[in-house]
Amino acid sequence: MQQFLKECKKVSREIATLKTDVKNKILNQMADALIEHCDFIVHNNSKDMQEAEKNNLSHDLKDRLFLDGTRVEAMAAAIRQIAAQKEPVGRTLEGWVTESGLNIQKVSIPIGVIGIIYESRPNVTSDTAALCFKSGNVCVLKGGKEAQHSNKAIADILRNVLAINKLPEQAISLLPDSSREGVANLIKQDKYVDLIVPRGGESLIRFISQNSSVPVIKHDKGICHTYIDKFADGKKALEICINAKCSRPGVCNSMETLLVHQEVANYVLPPLQEAFVYEQTELRGCKETQKYIDVNPASDEDFDTEYLANILSIKVVEDIHQAIDHINLHGSGHSECIISENYSNITRFLDEVDAACVYANASTRFTDGGAFGLGAEVGISTNKLHSRGPMGINDLTTFKYKILGNGQIR
Amino acid sequence: MQQFLKECKKVSREIATLKTDVKNKILNQMADALIEHCDFIVHNNSKDMQEAEKNNLSHDLKDRLFLDGTRVEAMAAAIRQIAAQKEPVGRTLEGWVTESGLNIQKVSIPIGVIGIIYESRPNVTSDTAALCFKSGNVCVLKGGKEAQHSNKAIADILRNVLAINKLPEQAISLLPDSSREGVANLIKQDKYVDLIVPRGGESLIRFISQNSSVPVIKHDKGICHTYIDKFADGKKALEICINAKCSRPGVCNSMETLLVHQEVANYVLPPLQEAFVYEQTELRGCKETQKYIDVNPASDEDFDTEYLANILSIKVVEDIHQAIDHINLHGSGHSECIISENYSNITRFLDEVDAACVYANASTRFTDGGAFGLGAEVGISTNKLHSRGPMGINDLTTFKYKILGNGQIR
Numbered sequence: 001m002q003q004f005l006k007e008c009k010k011v012s013r014e015i016a017t018l019k020t021d022v023k024n025k026i027l028n029q030m031a032d033a034l035i036e037h038c039d040f041i042v043h044n045n046s047k048d049m050q051e052a053e054k055n056n057l058s059h060d061l062k063d064r065l066f067l068d069g070t071r072v073e074a075m076a077a078a079i080r081q082i083a084a085q086k087e088p089v090g091r092t093l094e095g096w097v098t099e100s101g102l103n104i105q106k107v108s109i110p111i112g113v114i115g116i117i118y119e120s121r122p123n124v125t126s127d128t129a130a131l132c133f134k135s136g137n138v139c140v141l142k143g144g145k146e147a148q149h150s151n152k153a154i155a156d157i158l159r160n161v162l163a164i165n166k167l168p169e170q171a172i173s174l175l176p177d178s179s180r181e182g183v184a185n186l187i188k189q190d191k192y193v194d195l196i197v198p199r200g201g202e203s204l205i206r207f208i209s210q211n212s213s214v215p216v217i218k219h220d221k222g223i224c225h226t227y228i229d230k231f232a233d234g235k236k237a238l239e240i241c242i243n244a245k246c247s248r249p250g251v252c253n254s255m256e257t258l259l260v261h262q263e264v265a266n267y268v269l270p271p272l273q274e275a276f277v278y279e280q281t282e283l284r285g286c287k288e289t290q291k292y293i294d295v296n297p298a299s300d301e302d303f304d305t306e307y308l309a310n311i312l313s314i315k316v317v318e319d320i321h322q323a324i325d326h327i328n329l330h331g332s333g334h335s336e337c338i339i340s341e342n343y344s345n346i347t348r349f350l351d352e353v354d355a356a357c358v359y360a361n362a363s364t365r366f367t368d369g370g371a372f373g374l375g376a377e378v379g380i381s382t383n384k385l386h387s388r389g390p391m392g393i394n395d396l397t398t399f400k401y402k403i404l405g406n407g408q409i410r
Numbered sequence: 411m412q413q414f415l416k417e418c419k420k421v422s423r424e425i426a427t428l429k430t431d432v433k434n435k436i437l438n439q440m441a442d443a444l445i446e447h448c449d450f451i452v453h454n455n456s457k458d459m460q461e462a463e464k465n466n467l468s469h470d471l472k473d474r475l476f477l478d479g480t481r482v483e484a485m486a487a488a489i490r491q492i493a494a495q496k497e498p499v500g501r502t503l504e505g506w507v508t509e510s511g512l513n514i515q516k517v518s519i520p521i522g523v524i525g526i527i528y529e530s531r532p533n534v535t536s537d538t539a540a541l542c543f544k545s546g547n548v549c550v551l552k553g554g555k556e557a558q559h560s561n562k563a564i565a566d567i568l569r570n571v572l573a574i575n576k577l578p579e580q581a582i583s584l585l586p587d588s589s590r591e592g593v594a595n596l597i598k599q600d601k602y603v604d605l606i607v608p609r610g611g612e613s614l615i616r617f618i619s620q621n622s623s624v625p626v627i628k629h630d631k632g633i634c635h636t637y638i639d640k641f642a643d644g645k646k647a648l649e650i651c652i653n654a655k656c657s658r659p660g661v662c663n664s665m666e667t668l669l670v671h672q673e674v675a676n677y678v679l680p681p682l683q684e685a686f687v688y689e690q691t692e693l694r695g696c697k698e699t700q701k702y703i704d705v706n707p708a709s710d711e712d713f714d715t716e717y718l719a720n721i722l723s724i725k726v727v728e729d730i731h732q733a734i735d736h737i738n739l740h741g742s743g744h745s746e747c748i749i750s751e752n753y754s755n756i757t758r759f760l761d762e763v764d765a766a767c768v769y770a771n772a773s774t775r776f777t778d779g780g781a782f783g784l785g786a787e788v789g790i791s792t793n794k795l796h797s798r799g800p801m802g803i804n805d806l807t808t809f810k811y812k813i814l815g816n817g818q819i820r
Contacts, residue, residue, distance in 0.1 A: 013738065017762060098783045102772055111794060112764075190619065194794050209600065210623045215795050236817040243819035328423065350812045352427060354522075362512055362815025371820060372811075373508045384521060384604050384808050385625050386796040398794050401782075402760045405772025407646040409653035410781060 001185050004176055005140070005192035008113045011168045012138040016110045020087045022165075027083035027130055030161045031076035034126065037157050038072045044153035045122065052146060060250070064120045065147055075123045075154075078376050079130045085375050088135045088393040103404040108397040110136030112194035115175070115186050116378070117142045117208070119200045122150035127376050129158050129172045135396035140193070142175040142183060187212035197391075199379050217387055219379035221306040222252030222334035224364045227259040227323040227349070228268055229340030236361055237268060237339045238275060243363040244337065246279040249310040252380060253335050253367040256307055258314045259323045262288065265316045269293045281310050288316035303330050320345050324352050331355055333382055335364035335389075356381065356388035411595050414586055415550070415602035418523045421578045422548040426520045430497045432575075437493035437540055440571045441486040444536065447567050448482045454563035455532065462556060470660070474530045475557055485533045485564075488786050489540045495785050498545045498803040513814040518807040520546030522604035525585070525596050526788070527552045527618070529610045532560035537786050539568050539582045545806035550603070552585040552593060597622035607801075609789050627797055629789035631716040632662030632744035634774045637669040637733040637759070638678055639750030646771055647678060647749045648685060653773040654747065656689040659720040662790060663745050663777040666717055668724045669733045672698065675726045679703045691720050698726035713740050730755050734762050741765055744792055745774035745799075766791065766798035 034041065045067040052062050094106040114137050118124045125143055132139035143151040152174065159169040175182055187196055190213045198208045199219035209216050226244050228237045244255035260268055269292040276283055284298035295314065302313040303326075317323045320338075327336050337359035338349040346360045357367045367389060369377025374392030381387040387395040444451065455477040462472050504516040524547050528534045535553055542549035553561040562584065569579040585592055597606055600623045608618045609629040619626050636654050638647045654665035670678055679702040686693055694708035705724065712723040713736075727733045730748075737746050747769035748759040756770045767777045777799060779787025784802030791797040797805040 013762070013764070096783065098776075098781065100776070100781065102776060104782065188620075210598075213620045215625065215793070233817075239817060239819050247820060352423070354423065355810065357811045357813060359813045359815060362813060362818040363820055365820040366508075366510070366512060366813065366815075366818065371508065371510065372514065373506065383625070388809060389811050399798060400765065401767045401799050403767060403769045403772060403776065405769060405776075407643070407649060408772040408776065409649055410657060410773050410775040 001177060001182070002189065002192070004173075005113065005186075005189050008138050008140060008170055008173060009192040011170045012110070012112045014168065015133070015138055015171045016089070016112070016136045018136060023134055023136075024083045026161060026165050026167070027079055027134060029165070030126075030130065030158050031079040031083075033157045033161050034072055034076045034079070034154070038069055041072055041150065041153050041157070042067055042069070044149040047149040048147050055146075057146065061120060061146070065122065065150070067122055067150060071123065075126045078123070078127055082130045082134050082376055082393070085134065085393060088397050091394075093399055100408050100410070101406070102408055105402045105404075106399050107402050108394070109400050111396060111398050113138045113140060113192060114396065115140045115142065115193050115196045115214070117183060117196070117198045117200060117204070119144040120147055122147045122154060124199075125151045125154045126158065128378055129155065131376060131378055131393055131396060133171060135393045137396055138171050138173065140173045140175050140186070142178055142186070145178070148178070183208070184211065187214055187216075190214045197378055215386070217381050217383045217391070220382035221332050222254070222380070222382070223256050223304070223306050223330060223332040224253060224335045224337075225257045225259055225327045225331055226255050226337045226339065226364065227317075227320070227327070228261060228264060229320060229338055229342060229345050230261040230263050231342035231345060232261075232264060232268070232339040233341055233361075234268060234271075238271060240337070240339055240361070240363050241272060242275050242279060244365055245276070245281055245312050246310065247363075247365055250308050252306070253364050255364060256305065256313065257303055257330070258312055259317050259326060260289075260314065261320070261323070262316050262318055265289070265292050269314070276312065279310070281312055283312055283314060285314040286316060289314045292316075306332070320348060324349060328352075328354050333384070334380065335359065335367040337362065337364050411587060411592070412599065412602070414583075415523065415596075415599050418548050418550060418580055418583060419602040421580045422520070422522045424578065425543070425548055425581045426499070426522070426546045428546060433544060433546075434493045436571060436575050436577070437489055437544060439575070440536075440540065440568050441489040441493075443567045443571050444482055444486045444489070444564070448479055451482055451560065451563045451567070452477055452479070454559040457559040458557050465556075467556065471530060471556070475532065475560070477532055477560060481533065485536045488533070488537055492540045492544050492786055492803070495544065495803060498807050501804075503809055510818050510820075511816070512818055515812045515814075516809050517812050518804070519810050521806060521808050523548045523550060523602060524806065525550045525552065525603050525606045525624070527593060527606070527608045527610060527614070529554040530557055532557045532564060534609075535561045535564045536568065538788055539565065541786060541788055541803055541806060543581060545803045547806055548581050548583065550583045550585050550596070552588055552596070555588070558588070593618070594621065597624055597626075600624045607788055625796070627791050627793045627801070630792035631742050632664075632790070632792070633666050633714070633716050633740060633742040634663060634745045634747075635667045635669055635737045635741055636665050636747045636749065636774065637727075637730070637737070638671060638674060639730060639748055639752060639755050640671040640673050641752035641755060642671075642674060642678070642749040643751055643771075644678060644681075648681060650747070650749055650771070650773050651682060652685050652689060654775055655686070655691060655722050656720065657773075657775055660718050662716070663774050665774055666715065666723065667713055667740070668722055669727050669736060670699075670724065671730070671733070672726050672728055675699070675702050679724070686722065689720070691722055693722055693724060695724040696726060699724045702726075716742070730758060734759060738764050742792060743794070744790065745769065745777040747772065747774050
């Protein structure tokens, strides 16, 4: 493993200096190759699907695993979109001249070697490989066991394009030892690995952040709130809440808890209940909520739960302060929303809520690389440092200071 | 400890929203208070000095520990300079409108609770406390045992100013349990602590980065190189090398290894030797170096050593590629310099050398918050992520996305 990662580190220096036109040409060739070898991918995917059948995976998981011609075409299209994005390396982020006459440029550079640990969906393999390559990084991919044949087929095709272009295949690597011990070993190799991005279950993420000596950017849970303020526009509130909860309940940016100002609960909750019943959403309310609508009681635990399902907990709050306090105590720092027409309340909420993305009058479902206009994403960072929210190619860079002098000494 | 840190986290929300004028007024009061209570500080410092005497600390360490009226005045002046700096919180770092009409603003915010672990110099206590306060963070300080009375006296004075202004004293905290177990406990409290900045010996830093579940920004060693290219200006080379090594050999941004292109070694090394002998620098050279000047042999180990002393290892290299490879293999990613008048070589060096600060024709000694024009610094980050190089108040912030909508759903 050490020898393998040492080689990755070495390769990362070569990949870091590739020119934009070379990278884009290769990315487009990768997209072509995926389509050309679509049958090979689908054939390997069917092996994973057979295993999934044998292991009685849920319908939802099988759907995430499944690949056909259309989905392979979508993977290729995503790579082309990544190729079309603006070069993330070499951007001057800041620049100034010091009193001593030094010209200091803060310039974006690739991070180096990035280990990415993820589950089920095989398109993550091609998306992530392309994002890392575009940003000049070497990726070490560790996908889920349930998708191993699909992931290997996709990686082999991409690596072959590198080889044809006389570039080291290790720029896109699969972790050689994909066992739990292999992961435990990977996250201790801070000499060779610059960043670990875990995307997966809570226990995996906890294990990695407790044990990694490599910096970690977590793609952790989203306990997202929407707060309907005293000064909310009722129509917006209704539309946004239904969208935030029901458009895709299984994803991290969907609403898990609704907070309602006590002075509007009477007007707002009944029509909301009606709309949620139509969407077959299970509602669980605090005691105060139950005064206005007939719902199951919410336990303390409910307010700390990421349902990832069509369930919503509801709490009536005394005022905006209580709403902000509740979010800062129970939220996961992902995406939080206020619905209000009041300038001071919106400003206060956006300033005081501690989260990566804070919204006024829009659905938290927009926390997404595509919806943000960043293109494809490596994940949604719930870290506080380096990257927060949707992680696009610019988030896969760090920086160096380039300092031009003409003989300055100190 | 948990209860204490939980309280710190709570306090951090209050400190994060303080207005600029309030923060600056308090910082200036802190500076006044240090001068007003100078005798109290000096008295407590003398207790530490007596201990130092008893424990036979080196002259150098005692000098770093010692405080008198002049040094206390300098501490106060540093706080005033920090107060005078531009507000680091609330800067719009980027902003755009998405296709869906969302107005996205990427805005700087405080990090939260920052644990800082440092040694000897008591002025770090006031510098760090002021930098964290200015950037809206709560600091948990863990200074060296040898400076405990001085650090407590300084912190007490600063905390008293907070109390007078009806702000929670915990905004500037000393770690209650300052034992090694206390530190081990602190770095596991990722629920309450957002960042750990260790400044100290290699073993402390290794312990923290191997065991912390809180993100760490290391202030690690500097094995800095200067490379004299084939196209170097000899006069600049001489002046920069002497400055980089001799102006202050004990600091992390001083040169430890000199690399010389083989085609100029003959011209460059003899006058350099003469100048270094005058500065009483001990020179250790590779075999090739020894052909040109009479110096002690350098072992393999020398090229991986941060001397922090008036010693220099010298290596003659075949070309710029070998110089870059040597630096990327042996450097610590701190500060590296090329001396050359050749455009292509300079560009190549600045692009390909993997370090926080890469210089053309200037001394690596400029890697410093003050010299960069950033004002005081929390340290020099040798991390690759979030912050690199001199860490000023802007590096003590992270960001959130504020998203203004008008009813958007997805």
